[in-house]
Amino acid sequence: MKKIAADFDELDxxxxxxxxxxxxxGAATILMVQxxxxxxxxxxxxGWKQMSTKHQxxxxxxxxxxxxxxxxxxxxxQENDVPEGVFRTWVERYxxxxxxxxxxxxxxxxxxxxxxxxEIQKKAKRSFFVPKMCNHCENPPCVQVxxxxxxxxxxxxxxxxxxxxxxxxxxxxxxxxxxxRFINTEKHVSDKCTWCYHRVKKGxxxxxxxxxxxxxxxxxxxMDPESDVSLIFNDSQWMVLKPDMYTSPMCFYVxxxxxxx
Amino acid sequence: MKKITALxxxxxxxxLFIAFIIVFLLVRQWATPSDWNYEVxxxxxxxxxxxxLPLTHGGNESxxxxxxxxxxxxxxxRHKNLSCESCHGPLAxxxxxxxxxADAIVINQSRGQCLNCHAELVSKPQGFxxxxxxxxxxxxxxxxxxCLKCHDAHDPTP
Numbered sequence: 400m401k402k403i404a405a406d407f408d409e410l411d412x413x414x415x416x417x418x419x420x421x422x423x424x425g426a427a428t429i430l431m432v433q434x435x436x437x438x439x440x441x442x443x444x445x446g447w448k449q450m451s452t453k454h455q456x457x458x459x460x461x462x463x464x465x466x467x468x469x470x471x472x473x474x475x476x477q478e479n480d481v482p483e484g485v486f487r488t489w490v491e492r493y494x495x496x497x498x499x500x501x502x503x504x505x506x507x508x509x510x511x512x513x514x515x516x517x518e519i520q521k522k523a524k525r526s527f528f529v530p531k532m533c534n535h536c537e538n539p540p541c542v543q544v545x546x547x548x549x550x551x552x553x554x555x556x557x558x559x560x561x562x563x564x565x566x567x568x569x570x571x572x573x574x575x576x577x578x579x580r581f582i583n584t585e586k587h588v589s590d591k592c593t594w595c596y597h598r599v600k601k602g603x604x605x606x607x608x609x610x611x612x613x614x615x616x617x618x619x620x621x622m623d624p625e626s627d628v629s630l631i632f633n634d635s636q637w638m639v640l641k642p643d644m645y646t647s648p649m650c651f652y653v654x655x656x657x658x659x660x
Numbered sequence: 661m662k663k664i665t666a667l668x669x670x671x672x673x674x675x676l677f678i679a680f681i682i683v684f685l686l687v688r689q690w691a692t693p694s695d696w697n698y699e700v701x702x703x704x705x706x707x708x709x710x711x712x713l714p715l716t717h718g719g720n721e722s723x724x725x726x727x728x729x730x731x732x733x734x735x736x737x738r739h740k741n742l743s744c745e746s747c748h749g750p751l752a753x754x755x756x757x758x759x760x761x762a763d764a765i766v767i768n769q770s771r772g773q774c775l776n777c778h779a780e781l782v783s784k785p786q787g788f789x790x791x792x793x794x795x796x797x798x799x800x801x802x803x804x805x806x807c808l809k810c811h812d813a814h815d816p817t818p
Contacts, residue, residue, distance in 0.1 A: 553707055600711040612746070
């Protein structure tokens with residue numbers, strides 16, 4: 400009994416101080432190793448800062464101009480090497496009738512559309528095409544849910560996927576309210592529209608915008624007050640898809656009927 | 661043999677704790693890419709990699725480099741708003757580097773190519789030229805079914 404008490408005495412006095420000293424020095428060493436490591440990695444990953452410019456890109460889709468020919472979908476597939484059966488952009492056909500809304504998008508609209516069945520056409524009140532794609536939200540849910548940081552928002556407003564780092568867990572595919580994401584069937588990673596970041600960086604327009612013959616798709620910089628998107632953004636009536644999701648999409652739809660979801 | 665005291669247990673626990681932290685840091689170091697950017701929380705080089713992907717379509721301005729006369733001529737015609745590559749195929753299949761690798765011929769010269777845009781559909785905007793059923797009678801009047809036999813693809817007059 401006496402012995403144990405003596406042990407505790409020892410612990411209370413000199414040894415506890417010693418233990419704390421060791422512990423503190425150990426923690427300090429770990430902290431220093433950590434900090435030096437972090438500093439080194441930060442120095443290497445500075446690429447994005449040099450490219451950071453004062454741009455805020457936006458995309459405008461004019462429902463009244465789309466003819467649904469599917470050239471944009473084909474151009475996107477060729478430009479971005481999109482596997483068959485999945486689409487980075489696609490065109491939907493809406494047929495509004497008294498009974499409800501018919502929506503179809505055969506092969507993403509890539510080969511155009513056949514006429515609707517006579518039965519639906521008889522009931523049709525209005526019909527139009529809606530091109531869809533990644534909305535490059537200001538507040539993207541897909542970026543929030545990515546467990547490894549493989550999807551991110553670039554300083555210019557592009558939501559991009561790091562194909563080398565993506566695990567393919569498809570959590571982002573579920574998180575996107577617009578269904579714009581898919582798992583690339585060849586690379587087995589998450590894939591989506593990049594607004595043709597590689598083209599825009601070289602001063603070109605996205606492939607779908609260049610392919611559009613009627614001007615239904617417009618892309619540009621909101622920071623440039625003379626650009627087409629700025630003029631439409633400031634002057635026209637536009638809507639975004641699913642505004643109640645609070646994702647702040649950067650694709651603005653002109654003359655979007657309220658039936659479109 | 662060394663005497664086991666209450667202090668020994670504490671030392672062992674401390675050693676285990678430190679070992680765990682060291683292993684965690686090593687695994688973390690190994691799993692984190694070297695170009696990871698802690699400020700923005702993504703791989704810094706990824707932006708450069710996505711930006712350096714090769715172009716497939718060059719746009720009409722790249723056609724102008726070699727075919728300035730054609731581009732200038734078409735820019736005054738009815739189909740001036742069309743991308744050359746929509747019918748002629750993307751630039752990457754025509755030119756590599758500065759050398760021509762294949763002719764940019766329009767593979768699909770059938771009426772399907774024209775009807776892809778101009779077939780009549782209720783969903784198309786009003787005012788867009790669409791071929792009604794009458795065109796069927798019109799084409800059967802002429803031998804064969806190729807629109808391009810009479811109409812110029814760059815300047816299709818009604």
